[in-house]
Amino acid sequence: MIDPGNFWLLTILLAIGTFLIRFSFLGFLGGRELPGWLLLHLRYVGISVFPALVTPMLLWPAATGGQTDWIRVAAGAIAFAAGMRISVIGAILAGMGAFYGLRLLAALL
């Protein structure tokens, strides 16, 4: 059972903290010019964050208690291939499709 006092304290502080993280540079720097070296690094934010988010999700998923599940890894690889070859929506459909397809196949075999 989650104590309501703890829940509300956490939720309010998490909301404020998360907002301040999001507001940080955009809010406080505003329209100021950023130095060239920083702009150079900022061009790589997305491609540096997303693979680092995905990797542990694929290799050690919380849903399996951290056990590597090869169906998840394979479906992730298929999603990536579709993303490179087709499109964003192709990646999503191929990834989810492969995941459920392989699960079904594994259940039938």
Next chain:
Amino acid sequence: MTQSAAGGQPGRAFWRGYRDCAPFILIVVPFSMLFGVVARDAGLDLVQTMTMAVLVIAGASQFTAVALLQEQAPVFVALAAALVVNLRMAMYSAALVPHLGHAPLGMRALMAYLMVDQAFAVAVRTYEDEPAMTRPEKVAYYMGCMMLICPMWYGFTLVGALAGNLIPASLELDFAAPVCFIALSAPLLRSAAHVVAAGVSVAAAILFHGLPWNLGLFAAALTAMVAGAQTELWQKRRRAAA
């Protein structure tokens, strides 16, 4: 040209952002429903579940916070772990400065509140592809992206919270999260330097996996950013020397 033409462009940019983010409905729907289900399972009531979803709108940190509360972790431990998950958004915030920093303070605050992964990635990619976009168009495009994702986030959290046990855990809706970030990554691999950054990001995520407090993600992302930037500089130097 005329005032009306200038006013029409941001309107068009808004709807373009809306459309460009549309594929991520397929991700946001299962993922937010899952949060609703998990939160109710953990014993939160409907008001608690929805308040958290609306005030925080950051899926991964919400899951972290609820899981730790459920394990009876101290509030400040749960808070720290959930906030570290969101630290990546400080990088998003910085990366948006050159494009959106000119907007008025109130607008910047609204844009900060609405900052979610999918919309950030889609918006920055479009800004880089189309340097001719005007500032009002960039703001409108960003709002178009967020105005699609955020209401879906609230709405389907509610559906999940109401449906609860009708959605069996065997559906494994959590797999929508890695698929989402893979779909976001693939179009960003636009140069050799981006490929290097992605490779370093994966390797560093494995290497730093053991770091406490979820700090591995932040450390891996910083390492990959430096790797990408250094590769770009090295390529420029080589081209200049040739």
